[in-house]
Amino acid sequence: MKLKSTIGVASTLAVLVGAMIVWYTVTAATGWVSPARFPHPAETWQSFVAIATNGYGNGKLHQHVLNSLKLVAMGFGVAVLVGVPLGLLMGYSRKAEALLNPAFLLLRPIPPLAWIPLAIVWLGLEDASKVLVIFVAAFVPSVINSYAGVRQIEAPILEAADMLGIRGLTFVREVLVPGSLPSIFTGLRLSLQASWTTLVAAELIGALYGLGSILNQAAQDIYPAMILVAMIFVGLCGASTTWLLGELERRAMPWRRQWGAQ
Amino acid sequence: MSEITFTNVSRSFERDGNMFLAVDSVSLTVRDREFVAIVGPSGCGKTTCMRMAAGLEFPTAGQVTVSGKEVISPGPDRAVVFQQFALFPWKTVSENIDFGLRAKGLDEAERRRIVEHNIALMNLRGYETAFPHQLSGGMQQRVAIARAYALDPDVLLMDEPFGALDAQTRVVMQEELVKLARLNPRTVLFITHAVDEAVYLADRVVIMTSRPGKIKEILDVKAVRDAENWDQHSRIEDVMDLASFVHLRTRIWKSLREEHAGDDH
Amino acid sequence: MTTRTVRSFKPSWRETTIGTAAFFGVWYFVALIGIAPAKFFPMPHEVLAKLFALTHTQFAGATLQMHLLSSLHRYAMGFLLAIVIGLPLGLLMGRFRWLDVVVTPLFDALRFIAPVAWVPFAALWFGTGIGGPTLIIFAGAFPPILINAYRGARGVDPRYLEAASMLGIGSFKTITDVLFPAAIPSIIAGLRVGAGLGWMSLVGAELIAANRGVGYLIVKGQSAVDTPIVMAGMIAIGAVGVVIDVVLRKLEKHLLRHRKS
Numbered sequence: 079m080k081l082k083s084t085i086g087v088a089s090t091l092a093v094l095v096g097a098m099i100v101w102y103t104v105t106a107a108t109g110w111v112s113p114a115r116f117p118h119p120a121e122t123w124q125s126f127v128a129i130a131t132n133g134y135g136n137g138k139l140h141q142h143v144l145n146s147l148k149l150v151a152m153g154f155g156v157a158v159l160v161g162v163p164l165g166l167l168m169g170y171s172r173k174a175e176a177l178l179n180p181a182f183l184l185l186r187p188i189p190p191l192a193w194i195p196l197a198i199v200w201l202g203l204e205d206a207s208k209v210l211v212i213f214v215a216a217f218v219p220s221v222i223n224s225y226a227g228v229r230q231i232e233a234p235i236l237e238a239a240d241m242l243g244i245r246g247l248t249f250v251r252e253v254l255v256p257g258s259l260p261s262i263f264t265g266l267r268l269s270l271q272a273s274w275t276t277l278v279a280a281e282l283i284g285a286l287y288g289l290g291s292i293l294n295q296a297a298q299d300i301y302p303a304m305i306l307v308a309m310i311f312v313g314l315c316g317a318s319t320t321w322l323l324g325e326l327e328r329r330a331m332p333w334r335r336q337w338g339a340q
Numbered sequence: 341m342s343e344i345t346f347t348n349v350s351r352s353f354e355r356d357g358n359m360f361l362a363v364d365s366v367s368l369t370v371r372d373r374e375f376v377a378i379v380g381p382s383g384c385g386k387t388t389c390m391r392m393a394a395g396l397e398f399p400t401a402g403q404v405t406v407s408g409k410e411v412i413s414p415g416p417d418r419a420v421v422f423q424q425f426a427l428f429p430w431k432t433v434s435e436n437i438d439f440g441l442r443a444k445g446l447d448e449a450e451r452r453r454i455v456e457h458n459i460a461l462m463n464l465r466g467y468e469t470a471f472p473h474q475l476s477g478g479m480q481q482r483v484a485i486a487r488a489y490a491l492d493p494d495v496l497l498m499d500e501p502f503g504a505l506d507a508q509t510r511v512v513m514q515e516e517l518v519k520l521a522r523l524n525p526r527t528v529l530f531i532t533h534a535v536d537e538a539v540y541l542a543d544r545v546v547i548m549t550s551r552p553g554k555i556k557e558i559l560d561v562k563a564v565r566d567a568e569n570w571d572q573h574s575r576i577e578d579v580m581d582l583a584s585f586v587h588l589r590t591r592i593w594k595s596l597r598e599e600h601a602g603d604d605h
Numbered sequence: 606m607t608t609r610t611v612r613s614f615k616p617s618w619r620e621t622t623i624g625t626a627a628f629f630g631v632w633y634f635v636a637l638i639g640i641a642p643a644k645f646f647p648m649p650h651e652v653l654a655k656l657f658a659l660t661h662t663q664f665a666g667a668t669l670q671m672h673l674l675s676s677l678h679r680y681a682m683g684f685l686l687a688i689v690i691g692l693p694l695g696l697l698m699g700r701f702r703w704l705d706v707v708v709t710p711l712f713d714a715l716r717f718i719a720p721v722a723w724v725p726f727a728a729l730w731f732g733t734g735i736g737g738p739t740l741i742i743f744a745g746a747f748p749p750i751l752i753n754a755y756r757g758a759r760g761v762d763p764r765y766l767e768a769a770s771m772l773g774i775g776s777f778k779t780i781t782d783v784l785f786p787a788a789i790p791s792i793i794a795g796l797r798v799g800a801g802l803g804w805m806s807l808v809g810a811e812l813i814a815a816n817r818g819v820g821y822l823i824v825k826g827q828s829a830v831d832t833p834i835v836m837a838g839m840i841a842i843g844a845v846g847v848v849i850d851v852v853l854r855k856l857e858k859h860l861l862r863h864r865k866s
Contacts (some may be wrong), residue, residue, distance in 0.1 A: 177623065178624065188846075189801075189805035189846065191809040192843075195812065196823075196827075199832055199835060232424070234422045234425075241416065241419065242443055244439065244443050252431075252439070256430035275809070279719075283813060283824075290722075294725075312717075313714070317717040333431075
């Protein structure tokens with residue numbers, strides 16, 4: 079197991095180094111790919127340094143990144159805080175399900191990105207409209223997976239809770255929520271992914287700050303190296319927040335760890 | 341006095357638009373501190389009977405009472421041991437046993453005493469902080485039984501509790517349950533399709549037939565057990581070797597087989 | 606008699622009707638109390654009227670059907686490309702360890718880049734007509750298709766492969782005749798997820814850079830501050846998404862008709 083993972087890391091590194099060499103070869107060394115279409119590694123590095131120290135668009139890299147993170151955190155956060163309890167309620171109460179599910183069936187097929195123009199009509203190009211579309215994007219998977227989570231709790235578990243006389247808040251906190259947690263986290267992961275996609279699209283359409291705004295500016299300036307830098311940071315932000323969520327998931331469900339961890 | 345009484349109980353289900361009768365006018369009394377096992381082919385409604393006593397399902401006709409009160413909902417006075425254990429995967433062994441005690445509102449010292457007592461009783465020492473998925477099936481069912489006993493219920497309802505266990509574990513659990521039942525007798529309704537198990541554990545064995553689920557006959561095992569002094573043997577295989585045991589078992593088998601013969605199509 | 610035990614539940618017609626009525630009721634209510642000017646919050650029947658009007662009057666240079674057709678054209682190209690590349694690659698990665706080792710790190714490195722982030726490069730490389738949006742749709746649909754084909758191939762019972770090699774079936778034949786059919790359930794699941802993400806990415810691409818298509822339609826509706834057009838476009842987009850999913854579900858049913866659920 080140990081050995082295998084070491085080999086895994088080594089081969090991953092080898093492949094990534096190989097990819098860098100190929101990148102260097104086809105752009106800088108041979109010029110097969112024109113710099114107007116895809117930047118050299120060196121150029122990309124210079125663009126990164128430039129945006130990090132002097133800024134590009136309307137700010138330095140960290141300002142853009144923080145602004146994007148802030149919008150995602152707000153939209154995603156509100157979606158989760160509202161969506162998860164709502165999903166749990168729909169999963170648990172037949173009345174709530176009957177009342178609310180048709181609305182979801184009607185709204186769910188509309189891709190979150192299609193809400194962007196409506197959000198702009200309603201709230202303009204400000205941060206509020208971006209938070210709204212991120213909220214819409216993150217809300218649906220949060221609700222649906224929490225709802226599915228309740229439905230996935232095995233009937234005997236609920237019967238056992240009933241038999242033991244578990245009621246009210248204790249039931250919600252110690253049976254309903256932990257029982258739905260695996261599915262809730264699946265929903266959160268999808269929500270997070272949708273949040274980033276929506277944020278980038280919304281910022282591409284119009285924003286002063288943010289990773290999408292760098293992309294937009296660089297596209298207009300025909301500045302491939304900066305496009306690439308922005309894309310890399312879109313990927314890094316998505317990956318790191320997903321990793322964070324994974325850590326949270328692991329901590330939130332200690333019972334899913336193996337015996338050896340004890 | 342903790343009695344379970346079924347008075348003319350019927351239960352029908354709707355399936356694909358057709359009503360079918362799962363339990364047909366069952367009348368039965370499980371007396372105070374009596375261990376009654378119901379055996380029968382799958383689909384004969386024996387589990388439905390147990391679930392009606394638990395308050396997890398309700399009769400469409402007739403009445404089920406426990407300790408003289410009509411059963412209207414599940415509750416800790418009627419502890420259930422489920423076939424699939426039904427432990428809370430996110431709670432440790434101790435927390436699982438403690439959960440029902442907390443709902444009862446007992447104070448902490450009392451709860452700790454009861455949890456420790458039941459952990460010792462079911463040989464679960466050393467596993468207090470383990471999560472259910474880290475335990476074998478047999479160990480999980482011990483936790484479920486400890487959880488049920490900890491509630492100090494009027495009656496215990498067991499739905500094929502050893503059905504999901506392997507043969508060896510099953511034997512050990514049966515022996516322990518007999519010890520527990522003799523040491524600390526309760527009113528028990530035990531559902532099984534294993535004839536051996538029913539004869540070994542129960543005071544009376546109820547034979548049910550399927551389609552519709554009806555009581556065919558009731559055998560008094562306790563009279564034979566006491567007369568032949570089965571309890572002097574601590575091992576199940578020694579009991580199963582006794583002529584009186586074999587005789588009873590064969591009798592039940594024959595009774596069940598008549599049903600199956602009529603069932604061939 | 607509060608039992609929590611009844612889990613499986615199909616809503617009755619009555620309940621569905623009540624729920625649907627509640628949805629539209631809330632919509633009308635919000636529109637009528639006038640939190641927002643009517644211009645920004647039209648009533649459902651106004652949106653439906655606009656949806657109908659768009660089918661025979663041109664907006665943003667075309668009728669609704671023409672916009673849809675244009676979107677579907679790009680969508681079909683991007684989605685097919687994702688299938689043509691993602692499906693065999695996923696299967697081969699599941700079969701050949703070395704390919705897995707090479708592709709997985711690259712794939713992981715690109716996976717977290719939101720598909721719409723490819724818009725600038727797509728426009729730079731292929732323009733905003735057909736090629737650019739096609740790449741975006743590809744970027745959306747490709748990852749789930751690849752991952753699911755890969756998982757499907759990895760999940761194949763090794764006994765089938767052993768039986769195949771024992772019978773002397775060649776490598777290529779093993780993939781087409783053993784691996785592929787065994788991986789179909791997983792592949793279809795990937796196609797459905799990929800189809801949804803691809804459709805969403807198409808809308809994103811058309812919002813940002815296009816001169817025709819449903820995404821372009823709603824952007825133009827936004828510039829004209831014509832909320833009914835935006836909403837009508839959203840409905841059309843949602844409806845096409847549903848149709849695509851229904852078609853794939855039919856296909857799934859057809860392909861899996863011999864299996865037990």
